Amino acid sequence: MNNRKTTNPIYLLSVMGILVSMALILSIVESILCPQGLLPVPGFKLGMANIAIVVSIYLLGPKPTVGIVLVRALLLWALGGNTIGLMFSLAGGLLALLSMSLLQRLPFISLWGVSIAGAAAHMTGQIVVAIFLTGNTYVVSYLSILLLTSILTGGVIAFLSAPVINALLHVPFVNKIQHDIMKNDHP
Amino acid sequence: MSELSTKQHKRDSNKLFSRLRFRWGDAVVILCVLVAAVCLGGMYIYKAHQTEDSLRVLITQDGAVLMNRSLSSFETPENLTITTEHGTLTVYLSSSEVYISSSDCDDQICVHQGSLSQAGDGAVCLPNRVVVEIISDDEATEKSVDMVAR
Numbered sequence A: 001m002n003n004r005k006t007t008n009p010i011y012l013l014s015v016m017g018i019l020v021s022m023a024l025i026l027s028i029v030e031s032i033l034c035p036q037g038l039l040p041v042p043g044f045k046l047g048m049a050n051i052a053i054v055v056s057i058y059l060l061g062p063k064p065t066v067g068i069v070l071v072r073a074l075l076l077w078a079l080g081g082n083t084i085g086l087m088f089s090l091a092g093g094l095l096a097l098l099s100m101s102l103l104q105r106l107p108f109i110s111l112w113g114v115s116i117a118g119a120a121a122h123m124t125g126q127i128v129v130a131i132f133l134t135g136n137t138y139v140v141s142y143l144s145i146l147l148l149t150s151i152l153t154g155g156v157i158a159f160l161s162a163p164v165i166n167a168l169l170h171v172p173f174v175n176k177i178q179h180d181i182m183k184n185d186h187p
Numbered sequence B: 001m002s003e004l005s006t007k008q009h010k011r012d013s014n015k016l017f018s019r020l021r022f023r024w025g026d027a028v029v030i031l032c033v034l035v036a037a038v039c040l041g042g043m044y045i046y047k048a049h050q051t052e053d054s055l056r057v058l059i060t061q062d063g064a065v066l067m068n069r070s071l072s073s074f075e076t077p078e079n080l081t082i083t084t085e086h087g088t089l090t091v092y093l094s095s096s097e098v099y100i101s102s103s104d105c106d107d108q109i110c111v112h113q114g115s116l117s118q119a120g121d122g123a124v125c126l127p128n129r130v131v132v133e134i135i136s137d138d139e140a141t142e143k144s145v146d147m148v149a150r
Helices: A009-033 A050-060 A062-080 A083-104 A111-134 A137-169 A172-185 B002-018 B024-048 B137-149
Strands: B055-061 B064-070 B078-083 B088-093 B098-103 B122-125 B130-136
Touching: A009 A050, A009 A062, A009 A172, A050 A062, A050 A083, A050 A111, A050 A137, A050 A172, A062 A083, A083 A111, A111 A137, A111 B024, A137 A172, A137 B002, A137 B024, A172 B002, B055 B078, B098 B122, B098 B130
Parallel strands: none
Antiparallel strands: B055 B064, B055 B130, B078 B088, B088 B098, B122 B130
8 A cells, every 4th residue: 555665653652652651750740749638629630641641642543542541541550550530530531542543633723722621621531520420410411610620721732732733843863663663544 | 775764764654753742633622521520529519508407418338229218317417337348437427417537548638628507518438448428318319219219
């Protein structure tokens, strides 16, 4: 099909590894910077790990990003041992990934819309898990506050991701991988 | 040859660079999220301002009802201590307000939730799986039907 020589998969794997470690480090940095319970809105998080997810959606496309989301959630669970946290981050992460990869295909939506939709979907996924855990629909009312904050956090994530995408595209082999993936996605 | 492919890369990346700038579709996304938030918030406020003549306090642990009592039945304030397999928490109950006064969970989100006095108010302690909420009387009958159905 593709007459051009595709990039060695090792390169893709290494970029995925870089993004997973970036997501992990950002989660840990965030938990140090703003510990839960000190904030005015409980459950409010910047979700800085989403920077890595957003970058991955744009550079590598949806498929490798599924791997990054899963590995990040599992590693965070292995490091922290928080099973409820694993359920929250899996539900939120996968729902965010789904909405982001769908919106990313639309030409009239940029990084900003994708990031905000991802943040909103992340909150929704977590609330669904909360309903499942407590067996109570009370938590739904809380979703409205979380959705409002997600516009803000999604915007911040987009603002922070743009320079990262920019910088990574200047790395020759990342640029090459991105080029190959784009070519396969839009032949 | 290699120079040519670098140029090609540059052109394709430029396509990606243009996707980093704000487009009109983003405003639509923001609007959708705002509308969803306002609808959910409106539902909550509507619920809270329903008839408040008879409020009840409902305390559940893991979905099982621990207490379902009318607020006006607390003539003198009471403290209820709930011990679960995950920890212990204390709920302060009076005729005008209810709050979780202490909990030995890590995050203390339920304690920070503060005083509950209107229908729809609630505090959730996820580590202990305890939910304390104020409901109006008609809601209480609906809830008990749900519990039976489950």
